[in-house]
Amino acid sequence: QKEVEQDPGPLSVPEGAIVSLNCTYSNSAFQYFMWYRQYSRKGPELLMYTYSSGNKEDGRFTAQVDKSSKYISLFIRDSQPSDSATYLCAMKAGGFKTIFGAGTRLFVKA
Amino acid sequence: GAGVSQTPSNKVTEKGKYVELRCDPISGHTALYWYRQSLGQGPEFLIYFQGTGAADDSGLPNDRFFAVRPEGSVSTLKIQRTERGDSAVYLCASSLMGGGYQETQYFGPGTRLLVL
Numbered sequence: 001q002k003e004v005e006q007d008p009g010p011l012s013v014p015e016g017a018i019v020s021l022n023c024t025y026s027n028s029a030f031q032y033f034m035w036y037r038q039y040s041r042k043g044p045e046l047l048m049y050t051y052s053s054g055n056k057e058d059g060r061f062t063a064q065v066d067k068s069s070k071y072i073s074l075f076i077r078d079s080q081p082s083d084s085a086t087y088l089c090a091m092k093a094g095g096f097k098t099i100f101g102a103g104t105r106l107f108v109k110a
Numbered sequence: 111g112a113g114v115s116q117t118p119s120n121k122v123t124e125k126g127k128y129v130e131l132r133c134d135p136i137s138g139h140t141a142l143y144w145y146r147q148s149l150g151q152g153p154e155f156l157i158y159f160q161g162t163g164a165a166d167d168s169g170l171p172n173d174r175f176f177a178v179r180p181e182g183s184v185s186t187l188k189i190q191r192t193e194r195g196d197s198a199v200y201l202c203a204s205s206l207m208g209g210g211y212q213e214t215q216y217f218g219p220g221t222r223l224l225v226l
Contacts, residue, residue, distance in 0.1 A: 008150060043114070043201055043217030044153065088152050096141065097166065098215070100152030 003027050006101030015110050019076040023089035023101045030091040033065050035074045038086045079108045114218035116202050122224045131187040131221045135204030142185050145201040192225045
């Protein structure tokens with residue numbers, strides 16, 4: 001079993017929809033949780049960074065962490081075609097070694 | 111300012127050959143990371159440099175893989191006796207100091223390696 005599980009999708013939604021992306025993990029030592037966006041043939045770009053449990057909001061993006069359930073989520077409000085990309089969850093216990101999920105491909109249709 | 115750059119952007123080689131992949135981090139970033147991303151997967155950690163030294167190389171899959179960062183800036187990932195299973199996108203990232211719990215890693219566009 002992988003340390004981080006993420007549904008690869010693809011997930012297809014109409015423009016303006018609320019998107020929910022999720023990951024589960026098995027390592028209870030993880031404390032730092034991240035979401036990256038990766039466009040085709042580009043490197044990942046950090047979207048959200050959350051420590052421990054709780055919510056964090058940045059514009060149209062909200063990250064949620066539930067450590068008791070080992071479950072993290074990213075919500076995208078008012079989705080746009082430009083949001084079409086692969087979304088990677090990532091996490092680490094501390095320091096520098098980051099473990100990534102497989103990524104969910106998202107398509108937002110105009 | 112300039113981001114992380116990687117060269118070449120694409121590399122096609124034959125099984126058994128030697129390849130070198132180069133990473134130019136953001137100027138002033140002391141931490142540098144190499145990852146490998148296979149098709150349909152997330153990046154997989156390979157090695158982390160703090161300055162010139164490899165602080166953690168536990169992700170290197172075997173002794174055919176080696177990386178250097180002799181002057182604490184540019185890094186080269188070297189793969190000997192390439193195998194078809196080495197085909198992947200090799201990503202480089204840098205961060206300001208490394209180890210910082212909420213420090214952002216900035217990724218390059220990657221080198222796409224295809225071993226025939």
